Amino acid sequence: MPTIESIAVEELSTPLSSPFVISLGEQHELANVVLAVELADGTRGFGEAAPVPHITGETQGTALAACRAARELLVGEPIADYRGHVAALRESFAAQHTARAGLEIALFDARCRSLGCSLAAFVGGRDRPVRTDITVSIVDLETAREKATDAVGAGFTDLKVKVGESIADGAARVAAVADAAPDATITVDANQGYTSKEALSFVDRLNDRGVTIDLLEQPVPGADLTDLKRVRDAVRVPVAADESVYSPTDARRVIERGAADIINVKLMKSGVLGALDIVSLAQASDVNLMIGCMLESSIGIHAAAHLVAGTGAFDYVDLDGNLSLETDFREPTVGPAVSIDGPGHGIVPDID
Template sequence: MSRTTIESVIVEPLNIPLLEPFTIATGSVSAASNVLITIKLQDGSIGYGECAPFPPSTGESQETALAAAHACAALVQGRDASHWRVLSHLLHSIYYAQATVIAGMEMAILDALTRSYGMPLYVFFGAASSAVETDMSIPMVTPERGYELAKETVERGITTIKIKVGGDVRDDVARVEAIRSGAPGLGLTLDANQGYTPNEALLCLEALDDRDIRPLMLEQPVHKDDYEGLRYVTQHTTVPVAADESAASAAAVARLLAMGAVNVVNIKLMKTGIVEALDIAALCHTTHTPLMIGAMIESRLASSAAAHFAAGLGGFRYIDLDTPMLLTEDPFTGGYEQRGGIYDLSTVKRGLGIERK
């Protein structure tokens, strides 16, 4: 038995209320209803992982994630964490429909392993950099509330705002205008979360152009399976178009890029797991496709893992890891030090650097 053998796996619910309901085109949430995984290795090293199911995006709920996580725990217990790719393949082969559970398991395994090795996770991934700078998301709110949230974002020292759209185009344009008024110097990205038809997406961009507003990027304008619709939007605008829900696997991303359907890819660890995310990043690096890192409704734990992933690999132009700032409480400490929108990982000594309060 090796010092990196997995001795125990604990699975428990992780519930954290949001400061206010967060509404996007596919639904509204008022709390993070997640799952916490704690892995202990033979040498005493502890690793933490978080599963953040969001039913409209992943088809998983907290209940299904808890059930699958308990089953996965039985599979990995007694195995060597240093064989993390083998373990990932095993989990994928059986629980392929439970992506957030696989992500949480991989996260806990790699956190424990890199703690055992005495190195930060971002260094394990390549140490391309030791910090990332996140945007701040504004959900589908009234223009008045959008204006207030934009002013608060400026006060936080954050330099980019991601605006949720994908509803009525006139309402969306009014929200974007109000946010621009509240934060005139900040970069704006749009996220439609599959809410538009191709023509509605282009109408929205055209209406904003008439108001002298040019977004830095438009994310997932149409339904995740509408690859042709994505290509149509991409071919008819000069605004970069990103795949999010459509980019659920390396195979899907390869197809999207071959079609010229998008020119940015959003990696979410909760969508693919870490090993598959490494394959997607490699594919995008070789095709010079700009990368984005995003998140579900995640605590500091999963957001730290995504920050370590993006900083370690490099090549991420868009960073959207703001959800810890939307929660009423933070059950964890460490992972990164925050200044404005910058998550600085350089003080992390081992693993994710996360501890439970």
């Protein structure tokens, strides 16, 4: 059984092709952490941490420090004991969601590569391409129309629109996207930007415009499950919980309270094992699932896509975080298909 020989931890920084704006804040560059776990037999596995200060409370600096400190827990240990490794990381780095996620991805990748299988196969599925939506962030109406038109031209059939600023501006942006892409499925993400009263007013405004959406994601602050349930009970459109759920415990609370129709799983919130546990909880409770991402390179995106292919559990796929990068480890295909290949998650970065 190979042991963990070393863990390399490096900054991963690159500009975005255009600013990414949501109700919680604005990003102009990717400022992540890339990791390489090397086993005693020479096998290497790769991971990525994508800290977002206004969502997870982490920065690139804190994620770097946590990943480097975690080496003391992992080096010299058998790679097969990944459940034990994850438990140790959760105990020692409880608040460092993305740092733990990056380490988990690298550990799973190394384990899969040592076995010669893909991550999708490791979690019980098969290697098959995954289709993602594409996101229109908080931009002016003309830009929203252009992005929607370009997306449809590239083959996307599912568009996600960011809102959460003023109700009027958000509704106008969604209407502009719907007008430019009349045959597309449209989901809307407020990133906690509204109160329940505002969220209901926003949905009413869309209805008045004759705009149909397929999903309303995290309309209210994540900690307020009462308000989230109030929105879910009052609207016909399915409501998704995102920032309300970082762990399986959070997912159980949302399910028990009946606060959402859909749970958005992100590796950067829950890690790999946490994501799989949330899948099991949701499936046992007949709650639908979405998988999302932060601004990530192809490492994080492909790791998440392998979970989609491996579990077959996700009704909504939002894995477009690498399409905004000026440079990436793998040249992104301008289109909705995310390829699935192995071993591991299939991405081999040069981080030396």
